[in-house]
Amino acid sequence: MGTSSRCTTAALRILPILLAACGTTNGTEGEPIRDSGGDARAEEGEATDSNATDAPATDAIEPDAALDRTAPADSSGSDGGGAEGSPLDARLPEAGSSDAVSEDAGAEGGFIDARAVTFTSVYTTILAPNCLPCHAPGLGTGFNIGKLDMAMQAATYTNLVGLTGSGVAPNGVGLGSTGITCSSVPGLLLVEPGTATKSLFWEGVQSAIAGTMPPCGSPMPLDAGPLTQAQVDELAAWIDEGAPNN
DSSP: OOHHHHHHHHHHHHHHHHHHHHTOBSSSTTOBOOOHHHHHHHHHHHHHHHHHHHSOOTTOOOHHHHHHHHOOOOTTOOSSTTSTTOHHHHHSOOTTSTTSOOOOTTOTTOOOOGGGOOHHHHIIIIIHHHHTTTTSTTTOHHHHTSOOOOSSHHHHHHHHHOTTSSOOOOOOOOOTTTTOOGGGSTTOOSOOTTOGGGOHHHHHHHHHHHTOOOSSSOOSSSSSOOOOHHHHHHHHHHHHTTOOOO
16 A cells, blocks of 8 residues: 555544544534434433423422321310311201201191190190180089080099090080080090090090081080180190190
8 A cells, every 4th residue: 555545544544533522513513423322312311301300209298288197186076066067067957947856836837846745734724724614513514514524634634535544435415516416426535545636625626726517516615716726736746645644
């Protein structure tokens, strides 16, 4: 090989080294020559870094969540009852709702809590004020014609319900407004424990309100105005509970 050829070969070998040292561009001004493999590795590294940046830190704890876990337990032992929207509020019926138990026998709406009705209350607040003196010994029509003595509480219970609590048949001999004597109608009971609507005593006072006629005799009270519907309902509640002597 000639001297010129050897020089040319040496120059070609040295040229890339000189170009790299001097930062010669690869056809585009200002862009250094880079190894293509390095570019791929660099881009892959950038994608990896991006994914790591976007992913949320799994060990991070939000302040609110930390407070919830460290909040002290309620020392009262309550499960939140009484707080707005608490389970206790859901268990308590609202006032005036259909689930609330009324203790007012004369409450508007006709609801009667039969458990609160006793014969003592029925006699002292309804029967004695409205059935006497007509159903007491003397000149009273209810006593002489209707044959029903209601002068005393004990006697009234016995004459309405009987000593055994099974009911008493009426003994009235007056025709009354119906033209039918009650003693002539078989199967009637003044009070049939457990069923107010089959009790002649209830039918007598209810018919005075409804403007109808009972099975016999006359609507009651005979010589006074009718009972209120609340009073009739209280009487019915007592009978439906079995007409207890309480």
